Amino acid sequence: MTASPRVEIVTDPTEWDALVGELGGHPLQLWGWGQVKARGAWRAHRVKVLADGRTIGLAQVLERRLPFPFRALSYVPRGPVVAPSDTQAPAGYGVGDADTRAAVCAAVVAWCREHIGGVGVSLEPDWPAGTDLDLPGVVRGEQRILHSHTLILDLTRDADELMAAMGRTTRADVRKGGRDVEIRRVTSEEELRGVLDVYKDTAARAGFELHPDGYYVAIHRELGDASVVVAAFHEGRPCAFVWDAVSGATAFELYGGIDDVGRKARANAPVKWHAVRLAQDAGALRYDINGLLNDGISEFKRSFAQHEDELVGTLDVPFSPLYRVWVRALPRMKQVLRVLRRRSGGAQG
Numbered sequence: 102m103t104a105s106p107r108v109e110i111v112t113d114p115t116e117w118d119a120l121v122g123e124l125g126g127h128p129l130q131l132w133g134w135g136q137v138k139a140r141g142a143w144r145a146h147r148v149k150v151l152a153d154g155r156t157i158g159l160a161q162v163l164e165r166r167l168p169f170p171f172r173a174l175s176y177v178p179r180g181p182v183v184a185p186s187d188t189q190a191p192a193g194y195g196v197g198d199a200d201t202r203a204a205v206c207a208a209v210v211a212w213c214r215e216h217i218g219g220v221g222v223s224l225e226p227d228w229p230a231g232t233d234l235d236l237p238g239v240v241r242g243e244q245r246i247l248h249s250h251t252l253i254l255d256l257t258r259d260a261d262e263l264m265a266a267m268g269r270t271t272r273a274d275v276r277k278g279g280r281d282v283e284i285r286r287v288t289s290e291e292e293l294r295g296v297l298d299v300y301k302d303t304a305a306r307a308g309f310e311l312h313p314d315g316y317y318v319a320i321h322r323e324l325g326d327a328s329v330v331v332a333a334f335h336e337g338r339p340c341a342f343v344w345d346a347v348s349g350a351t352a353f354e355l356y357g358g359i360d361d362v363g364r365k366a367r368a369n370a371p372v373k374w375h376a377v378r379l380a381q382d383a384g385a386l387r388y389d390i391n392g393l394l395n396d397g398i399s400e401f402k403r404s405f406a407q408h409e410d411e412l413v414g415t416l417d418v419p420f421s422p423l424y425r426v427w428v429r430a431l432p433r434m435k436q437v438l439r440v441l442r443r444r445s446g447g448a449q450g
Contacts (some may be wrong), residue, residue, distance in 0.1 A: 104153050106208040111147040118327075120149065120159055121348055125194040125386075127179035127227040128346035128353045129247075130161045133323035134178070138163055140319055143176075146216075150181075150208045157184045158197070158205030164217050171427050173219030178247060179227040179353075181205050194350040194386060196228050203235040210236065210418050220427045221419040225249075227351070230411035242415030244431050248392030249414035252406055256352075256381045256388055263377070268404035275374045278367030279333055282340060284375050287330035293321055295339040296332055296358075303358030307398070320346075320355070331376040333368035341368040343376040345388075352380035354391040357398075369401065377405075 111117045114132040121130050128134065135145030143163040150158040160181040165174045183197030183205050197205070206224065213222040225247050226232075254263060264272055287293055297314055304311050321328045324346055332342040341363030344356040354376075359369050377388050390402045393409060403409070417424070 106150050106152045106157065106204050108208050108212045109149045109151060111149050117147050117159075117161075120156060121182065123349075124156070124159060124182045124184050125350040126159060126182035126348055127195065127351050128324075128327060128348040129178040130159065130180050130182055131324060131327055131346070131348060132161075133320075133325060133327065134346070135161050135163065136323040137316070137319050140316070142166075148209055148212055150205045152204065155184070157201055158182060158208070160205075160209040162209070162213060162217070162222075167219060167427070171220050171421075171423055173217050174427070175213040175217045175219070175222035176246065177209065177222070177224045177226075179225060181209050181224065181226065194227060196232060199233045199235065202228075202233070206234060206236045210238075214420050218420060220421050220424045221417055224416045224418075226413055226416070228413045230413055232413050234413070234416070236416070236418065238418045240417050240419065242417040243428050245415040248394075249412040250393050251410050251412065252390045252393055252402055252408070253410045254377060254388040254390070254406060256377070256385050260378065260381075266406045271370045271401075271404040274367050274370035278369075279371035281366045282333040282335045282363070282368050284331065284333050284368070284372055286379065287332050287339070287342070290318060290321070292332070292339065293318065293330060296330060296342045296344070299332075299339050299342055299360050299363070300356060300358040302360045307396075317356075329376065329379060331372055331379065333363055333366065333372050335362050335366060338362075340366065341372045343373050345376055345380065347380055347383060347385060349384065350386045352376070352383075352385045352388045354389065370404075373405070 117132045139145050143165050146162040146164060148160045148162055149156055158181050160177045163176045163178065165176065167173055182195035183202050185193060186198045186201050210222055223242055264275065287296060297317055301311065327347050329345045329347050330342060332339040341359040342357060343354060345352045345354050363369065380388050390405065393399045393402060
C-alpha cells in the first residue's frame, strides 16, 4: 500500500453483503446479522477501509451504550475482514497478510475511537491462532463473546475424505441413521417454529437459556438465503435440526437440537452431514461447528473430525482508564442480567 487507508460507511445492504462475499467474510459480518443485533441493545455500523482505490478491509462494528461513566463499547464479531494483498489471489476467508491486517485494524480502531469512544473496542477475528497483528495498544481480551476453541471442517476436501475423518459411530449414523425421517432444508416460518419447539426441548434438557422466539425468527428473516436450517421431519414435524449462517466462504453453525423422536431415529449425525453437504455445494470453503466445550454436545461435534481448531480469540484496544474497571465489573453485570432475563421470561441481546 502506498496511500494511507481511509474509511467509508456503507449504507446499502446489497453493496455490503457483496463486499463480505468478495473478501471471504464471516456470516456474522453480513448485514442481516447486524440488523438482528440492532433489535436489542446494539447499533450496527458498516465500515469499509480503502487504500490505493480498492477495498482492503471491512468491519461490521456493533456499538453498545453502557451506563455512566463507561459510555459505550464497540465490538466486531468475527472481523475485521481483510482482503488479500494480491488482487488476483482468491479471497480465502478474510485473513489477508500482516501489513494489510495491521492497516485495516488500525483504521477500524481509529474510527471506533473517534465516532463511538467509551471504554474501547473488542475484535474477535475469524483468524487462526498465531496470526500476526501489529496493532498499537492491543491487549488480550478477558471477556469473550464467541468461542475461540472450535472445529472447522475443510470443505475443499471431498465427501469421502470428510467421512473418513469421522468417528466410527458417527460415520455409521450418517450412512444408516435417519431412515425413518425426511431430512431437508426448512422452507417456511411455520416449519421454523416447529424447529424452535425442538430447540426448547433441547434447552430444557441441557439447562441453557434461550432468546424469545421473535429473535430467532428475525435471524431467519434478516439473513434470508444466508440462513440455512436443515431438519429431520417425522410425520411432518421437526425432530432434529442444525441452523447455519452461510457466507461465500464460511458456514457457521448457530444452533442445533434434537428431541426424543429424533434421538430414536438417530437423526443427529445425518442432519448435520446434510448441512455440511449443502454448504459444500454452495461453494463454502469451511464449516465451523462453533465452539468446543467439555459437554456432551461438544463430544458429538468432535466426532466429525480428528482435529480441533483455535482462533486468535478476543483482542481489545482500550480507549479509557475505565476499561479495566469495566472488565472487572462485567461478570457481575452478566449475573444480574441473567436474573432479569429469567424473571422476564427470555434472553435479550
